[in-house]
């Protein structure tokens with residue numbers, strides 16, 4: 448049933464890049480003279496920005512809630528910024544000059560804030576407010592949301608919404624498989640979620656378990672900051688990257704005895720620290736079971752039409768943004784949000800259930816052919832472009848060729864891959880070189896990077 452504007456109330460959960468893209472488009476549509484429904488965004492942290500907010504804490508926050516942050520000091524982006532530049536708010540526009548291609552965390556957060564400010568997107572956000580429970584009410588065909596004001600330490604009265612947009616991210620709840628003997632290891636065992644500063648590991652020998660972005664980046668960071676040796680253990684075989692001599696790859700870890708770690712190929716080595724870079728679990732403990740996305744980290748999660756609409760239960764007014772494994776990031780969240788806003792405002796009509804199910808099945812079947820980085824980028828490019836076409840998004844977001852360059856650079860040398868420069872698709876500006884190579888640049892402050 449189509450809802451009138453008066454009957455609509457939108458609840459966005461999470462004010463990271465995904466949730467803020469929803470708010471950005473709603474605010475922009477309002478600015479363009481469209482009527483938009485009442486919107487509330489609940490954010491458990493004290494500011495918008497999601498993972499891009501650094502938190503020195505690990506474990507639980509000052510309110511006893513799990514820490515969201517999985518980012519660390521000295522983090523430079525692992526993608527060139529040209530891969531996730533907003534066409535309607537370019538890096539040139541924000542910084543007024545060319546800056547290097549792999550900015551630090553603080554620089555990216557500044558850029559995001561700049562875009563949100565142009566339409567005052569933060570006006571919808573209730574900070575320090577955590578969503579505790581969401582249910583669907585079959586009688587009214589709407590949702591009830593229970594949230595808690597963490598400043599006042601008070602549960603808020605339940606509120607009713609016609610639409611729920613879940614944008615709580617999926618890189619905050621660690622996946623930590625058991626390895627025989629790990630409980631007897633005499634040194635530090637941590638997950639990348641709790642990794643905050645590579646200087647802690649200066650002079651140490653590390654075992655890094657995993658083979659994706661976190662494993663790559665944390666290994667390199669630790670060597671940059673003086674770790675003596677890093678052994679990366681991976682289930683899925685060699686990463687195919689060109690590492691410095693201090694980093695070696697081994698097959699899957701088999702067991703740990705004292706400080707000695709044994710691998711599937713019969714080799715072993717001694718280490719001082721074990722870092723799990725074994726990924727994260729999609730966790731939505733605030734959603735009723737029938738609303739909860741259950742998925743591994745994949746580029747096409749199940750039961751989401753166009754990767755957005757929850758088709759399993761209820762009224763197709765529960766949406767998820769940013770739940771895919773990510774090659775495209777900010778721009779993917781942006782076109783997903785634009786698509787979702789147009790659906791909410793009734794400017795696009797969803798097809799029948801059966802058509803949505805068939806569409807999902809078609810995408811998921813195609814996943815069988817995705818076996819490499821290039822395949823995954825191809826797949827996600829098509830997905831993003833499909834959303835662009837359907838929603839009438841004004842820009843072409845295809846930057847597949849930049850990912851190809853990135854892949855080549857990483858295979859040539861992980862040490863120098865962040866020293867490369869890329870050209871903006873939208874302004875034609877070629878980024879400038881950082882004054883120092885990545886491996887020699889230790890100051891990650893905004894000033895050091897931009898000025």
Ligand code: FAD
Nearest residue numbers: 461463464465490491497498524525577578615616769776
């Ligand atoms: P998040 O950024 O995770 O934001 C989710 C928000 O929801 C948070 O603010 C959180 O506090 C809030 N929230 C959660 N639960 C609740 C609740 N119950 N109630 C209220 N609020 C809640 N991407 C890039 O583009 N470039 C990079 O270089 C890059 N590097 C990365 C490095 C690391 C270590 C990690 C972990 C990720 C990196 N990413 C990078 C990917 C990152 O996922 C995205 O850039 C982006 O942060 C995802 O945005 P999001 O809004 O979907 O989720």
